Amino acid sequence: MKKMVAAGLLGALMGASLLLALDEQGLTAKMKAAGGHMGGLRKAMEANAAADVAAHAKAMAEAYEGMEGFFAARHMADAAKWSSEGLAASNELASAAQGGNSEAVHTAMGKLGATCKQCHAAHREKLADGSYKIK
Numbered sequence: 001m002k003k004m005v006a007a008g009l010l011g012a013l014m015g016a017s018l019l020l021a022l023d024e025q026g027l028t029a030k031m032k033a034a035g036g037h038m039g040g041l042r043k044a045m046e047a048n049a050a051a052d053v054a055a056h057a058k059a060m061a062e063a064y065e066g067m068e069g070f071f072a073a074r075h076m077a078d079a080a081k082w083s084s085e086g087l088a089a090s091n092e093l094a095s096a097a098q099g100g101n102s103e104a105v106h107t108a109m110g111k112l113g114a115t116c117k118q119c120h121a122a123h124r125e126k127l128a129d130g131s132y133k134i135k
């Protein structure tokens with residue numbers, strides 16, 4: 001019993017620290033997830049598979065979750081703004097897909113993609129080994 005309580009507490013603490021402080025490794029994990037879901041979104045849109053679009057959009061929203069705080073804590077106001085816009089666009093995309101509104105799907109997809117592009121242009125640097133860092 002004690003062990004279960006301890007494990008529960010530990011889990012809660014770990015969850016809380018993840019929420020409080022997304023670190024740079026955490027950001028990279030989110031970016032890799034975002035990259036995967038972007039590919040998934042493109043394929044699902046080509047195939048007109050609305051349910052898959054909605055599923056990838058929801059997962060994309062999860063990837064954006066916490067990103068705004070990460071950049072705000074680093075005093076990168078433009079990046080924080082693109083993060084919150086990307087989160088909003090992901091949610092917009094999910095509900096457009098669920099509602100079967102393909103025009104709204106394309107609009108939301110455009111907004112979403114713009115946040116990736118703008119933030120990468122301003123704050124992503126490619127290193128010689130092919131990995132990326134924040135600039």
Ligand code: HEC
Pocket residue numbers: 024027028029031032034035038071078079080082083086112113115116117119120123124125131132133134135
């Ligand atoms: C607010 C800023 C910001 C937004 C928005 C953003 N990114 Fe990033 N992204 C970065 C930064 C900074 C890096 C480099 C640091 C890192 O990899 O953690 C990066 C790295 C990446 C990487 C490389 C990860 C690796 O290390 O292999 C991929 C893939 C990626 N982003 C995809 C996306 C996609 C797709 C979107 C939009 C759906 C997106 N990002 C939106 C800032 C952003």
